[in-house]
Amino acid sequence: MSADRAQQSSGAPKSDTRLWIALLIFGAVGIFAGKLWRPGPLAEAYVEVVTETRVLAEVVPAPTTQGTSTDVQSAETVAPTSLEQENAPTTRVWVELDDPRFKSGELRRVEGVATEVWDERAKVDPKKAREQIAALESDAEKLSAPTDPTGLTREEFEAREAARMNALKVVESTRIVASPRDSIGIWIAALLTLGIFSFLVRDNPFYKVVESILIGVSAAYWMLVAFWSTLVPDLFAKLAPDLVRATMLPGLAPSEHPGKDFLLALIPLALGMMLLWRLAPRGAWIAVWPLAVVIGTFAGMRLTASIEADFMAQIAATMKPLVAYTSSSAEGAAAGSAFDLGGTLAGILGVVGVITVLVYFFFSLEHKGVVGKTARVGVWFLMITFGAAFGFTVMGRITLLVGRFDFLFNDWLGLSP
Amino acid sequence: MKQRNEQLPPGIRGFLIRMGQIDRRWIYLAVAVAIAAPMLARLRFPEVPGRMAQATFDAIESIPPGSRVLIAYDFDPASAAELEPMANAVLHHCASKGHRIALMALWPLGKQLADDAIRDILLEYHPEKVEGVDYVQLGFKTGNEGVIKLMSTSIAEAYAADASGKPITQIPLLEGVRTIGDFQLIASISAGTPGAQQWVQYGDSAMPDAFKFVAGTTGVQSSQLLPYYPKQMEGMLIAIKGAAEYEMLVTEKYPVTRSADRLALGRERMGPQFVAHLLLIGLIVLGNVSMLAARGWKGAAR
Numbered sequence: 001m002s003a004d005r006a007q008q009s010s011g012a013p014k015s016d017t018r019l020w021i022a023l024l025i026f027g028a029v030g031i032f033a034g035k036l037w038r039p040g041p042l043a044e045a046y047v048e049v050v051t052e053t054r055v056l057a058e059v060v061p062a063p064t065t066q067g068t069s070t071d072v073q074s075a076e077t078v079a080p081t082s083l084e085q086e087n088a089p090t091t092r093v094w095v096e097l098d099d100p101r102f103k104s105g106e107l108r109r110v111e112g113v114a115t116e117v118w119d120e121r122a123k124v125d126p127k128k129a130r131e132q133i134a135a136l137e138s139d140a141e142k143l144s145a146p147t148d149p150t151g152l153t154r155e156e157f158e159a160r161e162a163a164r165m166n167a168l169k170v171v172e173s174t175r176i177v178a179s180p181r182d183s184i185g186i187w188i189a190a191l192l193t194l195g196i197f198s199f200l201v202r203d204n205p206f207y208k209v210v211e212s213i214l215i216g217v218s219a220a221y222w223m224l225v226a227f228w229s230t231l232v233p234d235l236f237a238k239l240a241p242d243l244v245r246a247t248m249l250p251g252l253a254p255s256e257h258p259g260k261d262f263l264l265a266l267i268p269l270a271l272g273m274m275l276l277w278r279l280a281p282r283g284a285w286i287a288v289w290p291l292a293v294v295i296g297t298f299a300g301m302r303l304t305a306s307i308e309a310d311f312m313a314q315i316a317a318t319m320k321p322l323v324a325y326t327s328s329s330a331e332g333a334a335a336g337s338a339f340d341l342g343g344t345l346a347g348i349l350g351v352v353g354v355i356t357v358l359v360y361f362f363f364s365l366e367h368k369g370v371v372g373k374t375a376r377v378g379v380w381f382l383m384i385t386f387g388a389a390f391g392f393t394v395m396g397r398i399t400l401l402v403g404r405f406d407f408l409f410n411d412w413l414g415l416s417p
Numbered sequence: 418m419k420q421r422n423e424q425l426p427p428g429i430r431g432f433l434i435r436m437g438q439i440d441r442r443w444i445y446l447a448v449a450v451a452i453a454a455p456m457l458a459r460l461r462f463p464e465v466p467g468r469m470a471q472a473t474f475d476a477i478e479s480i481p482p483g484s485r486v487l488i489a490y491d492f493d494p495a496s497a498a499e500l501e502p503m504a505n506a507v508l509h510h511c512a513s514k515g516h517r518i519a520l521m522a523l524w525p526l527g528k529q530l531a532d533d534a535i536r537d538i539l540l541e542y543h544p545e546k547v548e549g550v551d552y553v554q555l556g557f558k559t560g561n562e563g564v565i566k567l568m569s570t571s572i573a574e575a576y577a578a579d580a581s582g583k584p585i586t587q588i589p590l591l592e593g594v595r596t597i598g599d600f601q602l603i604a605s606i607s608a609g610t611p612g613a614q615q616w617v618q619y620g621d622s623a624m625p626d627a628f629k630f631v632a633g634t635t636g637v638q639s640s641q642l643l644p645y646y647p648k649q650m651e652g653m654l655i656a657i658k659g660a661a662e663y664e665m666l667v668t669e670k671y672p673v674t675r676s677a678d679r680l681a682l683g684r685e686r687m688g689p690q691f692v693a694h695l696l697l698i699g700l701i702v703l704g705n706v707s708m709l710a711a712r713g714w715k716g717a718a719r
Contacts, residue, residue, distance in 0.1 A: 019442050026449075033457075122536065128676070200445045225525045229559040251582040301566065305618035309649065313622065317648040389640040392656060396499055396636030398452065398693045399657040402686045403498020405452055415457060 019201055030413055043190070043412050045182035046129030047121040049175040054094040054116045057107040121179070126414070129176050136171055143168040190412040193404055235272075238265035318354055320347045353381045430710050437707025444700060451696040452689040460688035470662035473631045473652025474510070477602060480629065482515030484601035485594065489616065490520065490527035490534075492608035496635055497530060502683035503633040503660035504530070504606040505538050506667045509680055511604075512543045512551075513671035517590050519600070521555040521576070523564060523611040528557040528580065538680075542673050549579075549588045556580030562615040568597045569623040598627035606633040613642055617649045633659065661687045 031042070092110060101107040124132070147160045195210030237244045237252055238261040245252045255261050271290040278287035324343030359371060360378030367375045409415040425433075466474070477486075488507060492500045511518050518539075520531040531554060539546055546552055555576045558564045567575040572594060578584050585591045597603060597620055607613035613632035621630045629651045634642050636656035646653045654663050660683030668680050678685075 019440075019446065022446060026446075026453075030453075125676075201442055225559075229525065229557065234559075253578065253582075253584065301562070301619075305562075305622060308622040309618040309645075313649055314644055317644070385640065392636035392639050394636075394694075394697065395656050395658065395690065398690055399499045399636070399686055400496075401448075402452055402456065402657075402689050405449075405456055405689075406498070406686075409453070409456060 023201070030409070030415070033415065041183070042414060043183045043186035044126045044414055045179045045186060046124045046126055046133075046176055047179040047182065048124050048129075049177060050120045050122070051173075052118055052120050053097045055097055056110040056113040057093055057095050057099070057102070058110055059091040059093060060106055060108055123179075123182065124176055132174075132176050136174060136176070139171045140168070143171060186411050190408060193408060235265055235268060238262060239269065318350065320350065322347050322351065352377070357381050425710065433707045433710035436703055437711060447696060447700075448693060451692045455688040455692045456685075458688075459685070460692070461684055462687060462691060464661045464665045464684060464687065466662040466666050467659070469646065469653045469655065470659050470666060471652075472647060473507075473633075473654055473659075473663055474666045476629045476631050476651040477507070477510050477514060477516075477604075480516070480601045484516050485519065485590070485599065486511045486516040487519045487521065487597065487600045487603045488531075489603070489605040489607075489612075490522040490531040491524055491605050491612040492530070492635075493524050493526035494530070496608035498686070499635050499657055499660075500606050500608060500633060501530065501534075502657065502686070503654045503663060504534060505679055505682065506660065506664045507604050507606065507631075507633065508534050508538045509542055509671065509673070510667045512539055512546060513667075516602075517550075518552040519555055519590065520552065522557040523561060523615075524608070525557050525559075528554075531556075532580075541676060541679070549583070550590060553588050553590050554580040555585075561611040562619050565597075565611070565615055565619040566623070569620055570596060572596060596624070598624045600628050602629040602631065604631045604633070607638065608635050609638060612638070613650070614638075614645075617645050621649050657683055657686050657690060 093107070094116065095101070095107060097115070099107060102109065143164055147157060147164055149157045152160070192210050192213065195206045196214075198204055199207040232244065232248055233252075237249065238255070241252060241255060241258065271293060274286050275290045276287075278284050322344065324340040324347055325337040326340050326343075356374050356378035358378070360367075360375040360382070362371075362375075365371050480486075488504070488511070490504065492504075508518070520535070522528040522531055535552065535554060539552060543551075548554075556579065558575055560567070560575075564575050572591070573585060576585055579588060593599065603616060603620065605613045605616045607616075613634055616630060616632070621628075630649070631652040631654075632642065632650055633654040634656070639653075639655040642650070642653065654660055662683075664680055664683045668677070673680060
């Protein structure tokens with residue numbers, strides 16, 4: 001190792017210089033080719049902006065309206081449940097301003113609550129976005145001209161004009177725009193990717209920075225995931241549902257058994273606090289008890305699952321007929337199904353493989369004579385298995401590299417046709 | 418043999434020995450070029466479906482239209498290059514066949530990948546599909562294999578509401594669904610733990626024969642999962658090769674007319690794969706020849 005390092009350090013400057021130059025040329029040619037291929041900015045990104053509007057409405061209690069909503073965003077029950085129709089809980093839902101159920105009387109708007117308006121941004125493929133923008137501009141130009149009334153009755157003219165105005169409204173409300181924010185994101189992602197790749201040449205400060213960013217972001221991300229997906233819904237929401245609803249999860253549905261949930265949530269709360277006791281200067285043994293609960297529960301769960309799926313079922317799967325036919329059923333074999341050479345060989349190979357590998361791992365007998373030769377065959381089976389696993393791993397890793405190159409070439413450099 | 422080795426012309430022997438000592442960074446660069454060139458040239462080869470890809474295709478085909486299918490996005494963007502193509506193809510296949518699809522995730526970022534698939538695949542190729550009736554996004558649930566275990570006794574305990582907060586009792590697609598045994602097929606697109614192995618251990622084993630189970634896996638994970646096929650897994654898609662074969666089967670039967678690139682990602686990525694594999698095989702051969710040139714047969718055997 002030290003000789004290798006010495007060799008690298010002695011010949012490093014020359015080799016490194018050549019490599020850096022080759023990489024720079026490779027990168028520059030890529031960017032230049034991208035500009036020639038399809039003129040346009042690097043890291044081109046577009047989004048479709050849709051303005052969403054929601055108003056708070058009450059479901060009018062009527063038998064025909066129960067359970068028919070398909071576009072309800074969130075719902076909250078504001079009265080206790082009752083079997084009596086007149087005392088039925090009033091359900092409030094956030095719906096679109098032009099929801100047809102307002103006209104049919106199924107919903108009525110709750111007065112005094114402000115309308116919620118926000119923009120939804122959906123990424124659009126740059127090529128598709130350019131086509132759509134051109135099509136929208138063309139449609140807007142055509143639709144902006146008033147309908148020619150020549151030869152039309154008044155009704156026909158009004159109908160066509162209404163249709164034109166509606167189409168124009170749709171075209172004008174469709175906003176596909178370039179997104180500088182997403183473009184900056186692509187640039188950052190591309191530079192971070194190149195930073196990680198730079199380690200292949202040699203360890204360097206750029207790589208160190210990117211590595212630190214990756215670790216920091218991952219740690220923060222997992223902390224947030226644990227907080228929002230475990231602590232908030234499974235602990236805080238059960239201990240203090242009203243507080244959680246007011247501060248964190250407005251859409252939190254009321255529990256059917258709040259008292260029971262509260263008492264049950266005290267158990268993980270206590271175990272969690274006991275686990276954190278490990279950080280205290282005294283009484284670290286207290287942390288052993290929740291660990292025992294975790295390990296015991298996990299072992300119990302794993303044991304039954306592994307015995308069934310990885311032991312019994314695997315033994316059953318190994319017990320196959322040595323002579324195989326194209327039909328696996330006994331009736332099919334009796335009816336004269338064709339002899340399956342491949343299946344037969346696979347069956348024999350499977351049995352030989354299982355027995356020889358088991359013999360290799362049987363250490364109560366010295367591996368000499370017949371046992372030694374059988375174990376040797378087992379080693380060959382193991383080597384082939386490891387080789388196949390390595391081959392799969394290589395295929396997987398190359399695909400990941402292809403994925404990153406795909407991002408650099410298409411999303412960043414814009415080399416896709 | 419050693420004597421024969423020493424009879425090599427000094428120039429060739431020296432060249433071979435030098436090739437064995439080449440700076441590994443040139444190899445990295447060669448791999449980069451071997452992958453970049455076919456990508457830019459959009460090199461693509463025809464795929465012949467293998468037994469496992471065919472079995473996966475047949476499993477989804479064999480259940481009647483309208484069946485409930487649960488697709489678990491058990492991966493994150495780190496494995497998306499390998500698994501997204503097969504996830505896209507499975508989703509398109511199920512939607513084309515007319516199955517009703519529930520999507521879920523045991524990995525936090527799997528939910529976002531499933532959202533992308535709904536937008537880019539389901540609604541792009543099947544705009545007629547209605548949320549809640551034809552598909553539902555259950556979202557991510559923390560708990561790893563515990564979630565599967567819970568879903569094998571009560572889905573409502575694991576998922577009280579879908580990802581948008583709508584109670585599952587109000588979702589027509591899940592009407593009458595109590596456990597995972599009420600789905601006709603479950604597909605796990607899996608990058609590790611929790612994933613396909615846990616679905617076999619805690620789902621399939623808990624209720625064998627209740628549903629068909631298929632999996633799409635990364636190359637790294639596949640050797641661990643192969644023993645489950647075909648008894649505990651009806652079908653299995655292994656890495657990008659499995660994705661490419663399955664994509665071909667699906668798009669041949671259910672072609673799309675626009676934005677077909679999203680259903681050809683697997684086949685596109687097999688072109689660079691082929692060239693890179695050739696390079697690696699060449700490098701392995703070259704490394705061994707170089708070692709033989711330097712040490713001879715007897716030295717190499719040590």
